Amino acid sequence: MHGPIGPMEPAALLRLAEAIDLKGKGGAGFPFARKLRAVLESCERQDLGAVVVVNATEGEPASWKDKVLLTRAPHLILDGAALAAFALDAEEIVIGVADDDVGRPSLTEALQERRMPVPTTIVTVPHRFISGEGGALVNGIKRPAAHPARHEEALQRLRRRRSAHAAVERRDVLPARRRRPDRPVRVRRARHRRRAGHRAAHSHRVGQAPRRCGVRRRHPAAGDPRPVRGAARPGILMGGYHGKWITAAAAERAEVSRKGLTAVGGTLGAGIIVPLGADTCPLGEAAQVVRYLAGESAGQCGPCKMGLPDLARSVDLAVSGSAPVELVRAAAGDVKGRGACSHPDGTARFALSAMEVFADDLRLHATGEGCGKRVKGMMGLPGAPDANPQKLTLDWSRCDGHGLCAHVVPDFIRLDGNGYPAFPPTPVPTWLREGALKAVKVCPELALRLVRAE
Incomplete structure (x- = not known):
């Protein structure tokens, strides 16, 4: 649609990024020009090659903007990666995607349709909320478990692996070439349905808001x-x-x-x-x-x-x-x-x-009566990850307030002012299930039970 993309010198890319005030869309809103300049200076100072890391993971269930780009406009993502690779004289491009298979097929097909300036590979990381954090993505490239880390530590590990220094996020880079500071941006609306297995309680729309757009209008x-x-x-x-x-x-x-x-x-x-x-x-x-x-x-x-x-x-x-x-x-x-x-x-x-x-x-x-409204699952959370939700119940006729259960799983059970166990009526989180089961077993009066949560 836009024609072939060509090399852009670092100074020209910096001027363009500053002219259009290009910022990250991941949440922090960090100016891309500052990030690019820091990477250029660091590579020159330490005499290191760069690796462009494309962050296309998007682990937050409430967001589908990255998935829309991956499935509908994968070449824009690759254009941004190519621009960064040209400017940084990078050795390699690594694209991190989630293992939910929403964007990988279209991205793979787009790679087959073009020639990238440097070797380009796709790496799959777990589809988790934290997988898109910068340090987690760099860690996930090196080993399967994508855990966050302070950026300095993550970059040190990546540097030892392939003499790389820079992790440049895709959401910062991709719009640079396809937007000019002397032309207004035409905003279009795009609808995108969730895949089966993701609960959608109401209409889900992805679009770009015009400048000074009101929240209610959006x-x-x-x-x-x-x-x-x-x-x-x-x-x-x-x-x-x-x-x-x-x-x-x-x-x-x-x-x-x-x-x-x-x-x-x-x-x-x-x-x-x-x-x-x-x-x-x-x-x-x-x-x-x-x-x-x-x-x-x-x-x-x-x-x-x-x-x-x-x-x-x-x-x-x-x-x-x-x-x-x-x-x-x-x-x-x-x-x-x-x-x-x-x-x-x-x-x-x-x-x-x-x-x-x-x-x-x-x-x-x-007051104990509640607000009179139901929890309807409007937040876009994935379908129930726990196939067998369980909650704790207490037989007050048996409990003598020994307090052993609170010592076994203090993250969920506390003792009230009278020394009796107190815990929320909600399902026990999966990461505390083992502790809750142990608390049931150590209760000397058999007063504590773990039952299925309806």
């Missing part, structure tokens, strides 16, 4: 003003699972930009908008996501291994009315800024914003 459901029992309006998640909730009232006046969303207490993040219907329990939906994020951690540092399960448990307790919101704030404070990657920070941000935006619903839940 997604009309986000401005739904209908009142909800006890709470003013339903909420809207901006930025994805590492984003923040805002009220529908805020969506009425917010525009889709980093500055515009920050002004109303939100964040653009990865550009994901998830509105909730008036008949959906927002706290129940948020609790599901926090549990999912806790289970998706690499479990290689304390904040992820211990802190996120504790945060998920705190959210469950607050939503069930068994604990005050201060417990969530304390658990979030324990993980913020302490992880090997940004996963704990993003999860804490998501949980805290839910507690703030849905404070009226939280007060209704604290």
